[in-house]
Amino acid sequence: MSQTGILVTQEPAPQSVQVCDLPHKTYEIDRNTGPYSSSGLATAGFRSAKYLQEEWYQNNYTCYQEAFANRDFSECNRNECKNLASETEALCQRTQEDSNRKIGERLQDIHFWKSELQREIEDLVAETDLLIDQKRRLERALDATEIPFSIARDNLQCRERRQPPDLVRDAVGTELLKEAELIRNIQELLKRTLMQAINQIRLNREHKEICEMDWSDKVETYNIDETCARYNNQSSSIQFHPYSSKYEDSASSPETWGKFSHDTIYRAEREKMASVNLRHLIDNILSDTAEDLRLQCDTVNLAFAKCCEELEDAKYKLQNHLIKTLQEISDQENNIASLKQAIKDKETPMKVAQTRLYQRAHRPNMDLCRDTAQFR
Numbered sequence: 001m002s003q004t005g006i007l008v009t010q011e012p013a014p015q016s017v018q019v020c021d022l023p024h025k026t027y028e029i030d031r032n033t034g035p036y037s038s039s040g041l042a043t044a045g046f047r048s049a050k051y052l053q054e055e056w057y058q059n060n061y062t063c064y065q066e067a068f069a070n071r072d073f074s075e076c077n078r079n080e081c082k083n084l085a086s087e088t089e090a091l092c093q094r095t096q097e098d099s100n101r102k103i104g105e106r107l108q109d110i111h112f113w114k115s116e117l118q119r120e121i122e123d124l125v126a127e128t129d130l131l132i133d134q135k136r137r138l139e140r141a142l143d144a145t146e147i148p149f150s151i152a153r154d155n156l157q158c159r160e161r162r163q164p165p166d167l168v169r170d171a172v173g174t175e176l177l178k179e180a181e182l183i184r185n186i187q188e189l190l191k192r193t194l195m196q197a198i199n200q201i202r203l204n205r206e207h208k209e210i211c212e213m214d215w216s217d218k219v220e221t222y223n224i225d226e227t228c229a230r231y232n233n234q235s236s237s238i239q240f241h242p243y244s245s246k247y248e249d250s251a252s253s254p255e256t257w258g259k260f261s262h263d264t265i266y267r268a269e270r271e272k273m274a275s276v277n278l279r280h281l282i283d284n285i286l287s288d289t290a291e292d293l294r295l296q297c298d299t300v301n302l303a304f305a306k307c308c309e310e311l312e313d314a315k316y317k318l319q320n321h322l323i324k325t326l327q328e329i330s331d332q333e334n335n336i337a338s339l340k341q342a343i344k345d346k347e348t349p350m351k352v353a354q355t356r357l358y359q360r361a362h363r364p365n366m367d368l369c370r371d372t373a374q375f376r
Contacts, residue, residue: 096233100229103225103228104229106225107222107229110218110225111222113214113218113258114218114219114222116265117211117214117218117264117265120211120268121211121212123272124207124208124211124268124271124272127204127272127276128201128205128275130275130279131197131200131201131204131275131279132201134197134278134279134282135194135198137286138190138193138194138197138282138286139194141190141289141290142187142190142194145183145186145187145190145293148179148183148293148297149184149187152176152179152180152300153180155176156176156177159173159176171303171307172303172304172307174303175296175303176300178296178299179293179296182292182293182296186289186292186293189289190285190289193281193282193285196278197278200271200274200275203271203274204271204272207264207267207268207271210264210268211265211268214260218261357374360373360374
């Protein structure tokens with residue numbers, strides 16, 4: 001509004017105009033000292049501390065400019081806040097969708113490792129049961145070797161009681177010693193293998209427990225993440241947890257988390273393969289030892305059969321020689337009796353010859369001749 005009372009409309013400033021900071025003026029009190037001024041004491045109080053009308057207009061204009069600038073700044077602030085709210089809403093939605101996708105991927109990873117651990121646990125249980133069956137076979141085989149070993153020792157002890165002529169170091173004794181030594185070595189081998197089986201069963205069960213603990217953690221984690229995946233903005237069970245965003249000191253990274261399960265399965269797989277190899281080894285040991293015992297038993301039986309044949313042959317020959325010897329003794333006894341009779345029968349001719357020699361020794365002189373009759 002001008003001094004003449006006409007209302008003057010101010011054009012709105014563009015939105016880029018900032019708050020107008022006008023310089024502050026220091027106004028002096030208008031003193032009544034002009035040519036038309038009154039110097040009466042009655043108007044002294046009404047003339048003091050007055051502003052000029054131009055200064056009043058200037059002050060109003062300054063207020064208008066400040067109000068416009070403030071409204072413009074407020075409108076800009078509202079637009080910025082609206083844009084910021086829209087951006088944060090979109091960002092929050094994108095982040096939540098990405099979080100849902102990450103939780104879904106995490107559920108897939110957990111399900112994969114959980115399935116692998118469950119499969120490994122089932123394989124370890126089945127392998128342990130098979131190894132337990134092999135251990136029982138080893139125990140039965142070890143018990144079964146006691147009877148052949150006792151038989152071999154009894155045979156050796158019985159053969160020690162043979163009479164000195166027949167107490168010989170023959171093939172039977174050698175094969176019996178080999179059989180006893182073979183059975184003793186087989187027993188030692190079976191005992192060592194049995195201890196290996198027991199240790200392997202213990203290792204299988206230990207790794208099964210480790211896998212079960214990891215599997216249990218995976219199941220619990222899967223249930224937690226599955227519950228988290230079902231949460232949304234309309235869920236009724238959500239609430240504020242001020243300190244939930246901090247990292248735990250013992251928290252693992254995705255790499256160490258996957259490596260832990262991988263190493264657990266790798267160690268369990270290694271023990272499972274060791275158990276499989278041990279079962280094959282037990283099969284080979286039982287087969288080889290049974291074959292060795294069977295072959296040695298056959299060898300001992302053949303040696304016994306050959307020895308029995310030799311004994312039967314020697315017995316038959318000795319019986320024949322005994323019969324012939326007894327016959328010869330009888331014949332010799334008859335011969336002795338005949339000789340005695342013959343000697344007895346020669347006594348009379350002996351008397352005749354000695355009597356003749358005695359009588360002829362009495363021949364006189366030259367007739368005592370060593371003639372042919374004397375010599376005969």
